[in-house]
Amino acid sequence: MGVPSIVSDIQRLNKFLLNDGINCLVTKLNDSCEITKQLQKLINYEDLRKRLGDTAQKNIVSNFNAKTYVAEIKRLAREF
DSSP states (O other): OOOOOEEEOOHHHHHHHOOBTTTBEEEOTTOHHHHHHHHHHHHHOHHHHHHHHHHHHHHHHHHOOHHHHHHHHHHHHHHO
């Protein structure tokens, strides 16, 4: 079983790894009220915790390996 995540909205990383409501919950950067709301969702809804965690784990296992990770990091580095 994967672990459900609450993450800040960092667009370059989100495009690469994260899908809000699919494999994580995304919040505005440094918004403690929104983080609290998302955390409360995970506390209250076991099915949401399980679905987000399972989907995140499946995504990582099936789509990411050392080769694709290095290629994407190089691409991101060129953008900076």
